[in-house]
Amino acid sequence: MIIDRGLQTWQREKLSWLAPGARLGFVPTMGALHEGHATLLRRARQENDAVLLSIFVNPTQFNDPRDLELYPRPIEKDLQIARECGVDRVWLPEYQDLYPDEFHYRVDESFLSTQLCGRTRPGHFTGVLSVVLKLLGLAQISADPELQRAYFGEKDFQQLELIRGMVRAFALPWEIRPMPTVREPDGLALSSRNLRLSPAARAVAPRLYQVLRSATNLDRARAELEAAGFRVDYLEEHSFASGRRRFVAAFLEEVRLIDNVEI
Numbered sequence: 001m002i003i004d005r006g007l008q009t010w011q012r013e014k015l016s017w018l019a020p021g022a023r024l025g026f027v028p029t030m031g032a033l034h035e036g037h038a039t040l041l042r043r044a045r046q047e048n049d050a051v052l053l054s055i056f057v058n059p060t061q062f063n064d065p066r067d068l069e070l071y072p073r074p075i076e077k078d079l080q081i082a083r084e085c086g087v088d089r090v091w092l093p094e095y096q097d098l099y100p101d102e103f104h105y106r107v108d109e110s111f112l113s114t115q116l117c118g119r120t121r122p123g124h125f126t127g128v129l130s131v132v133l134k135l136l137g138l139a140q141i142s143a144d145p146e147l148q149r150a151y152f153g154e155k156d157f158q159q160l161e162l163i164r165g166m167v168r169a170f171a172l173p174w175e176i177r178p179m180p181t182v183r184e185p186d187g188l189a190l191s192s193r194n195l196r197l198s199p200a201a202r203a204v205a206p207r208l209y210q211v212l213r214s215a216t217n218l219d220r221a222r223a224e225l226e227a228a229g230f231r232v233d234y235l236e237e238h239s240f241a242s243g244r245r246r247f248v249a250a251f252l253e254e255v256r257l258i259d260n261v262e263i
């Protein structure tokens with residue numbers, strides 16, 4: 001597995017790295033890899049000739065500086081997981097590699113990004129879309145979207161939908177491959193944030209998914225979550241080309257958990 005610290009080597013080698021016609025699978029992440037990320041990597045491995053993983057904790061998508069500070073960065077463990085999943089190349093870009101403009105240039109989406117997580121996390125999706133546009137641009141080795149696939153999890157469905165929209169809006173030569181949410185056996189969606197839950201909160205956390213799935217309407221769902229000890233940020237249903245979904249964000253203690261299901 002090749003490890004590129006910074007992007008210079010990648011920029012020099014990328015066009016000669018793969019044989020003509022080879023397919024690239026790209027998995028952008030912020031590290032602290034778990035089974036959710038591993039599933040994306042394994043799928044990318046199955047569907048392509050080469051797998052590229054990026055790890056970059058993107059500061060522009062954090063609206064809470066403390067959240068950024070607390071974000072785990074277990075790089076050696078991440079590299080081990082990457083090796084086990086058959087990754088060919090890992091990028092570890094630095095801030096200056098991705099933000100030579102000091103974030104003066106941004107991707108601004110004006111509709112979906114203002115809803116759900118965008119309402120309580122102002123600027124979050126501008127940071128996400130901006131960094132993903134930069135990563136897709138830098139990762140590009142071909143102008144043919146059949147040869148380049150980028151993998152994103154439905155755990156962050158709003159993010160996935162916004163990225164799909166950006167790729168369409170700017171005709172980016174990438175196929176976006178969505179992957180279903182990977183869960184603990186008790187239903188809790190895997191997230192690096194789960195490690196911040198106290199044992200008592202961890203015991204309650206699976207209720208989020210159970211209630212989201214089983215409640216007959218949103219009022220009931222809210223009441224059940226509040227009774228279990230959640231502070232609900234939002235609980236809404238939205239329709240997309242792929243179907244209708246129910247979305248939740250809720251705090252347990254100070255940890256904000258999100259989830260969504262198809263209905």
Ligand code: AMP
Nearest residue numbers: 029030031036152153155156181182190
């Ligand atoms: P992150 O490093 O948290 O930004 O996530 C990187 C990618 O992994 C994103 O596309 C996420 O949607 C995806 N991901 C994170 N957690 C899960 C999960 N539990 N199941 C599926 N995909 C996930």
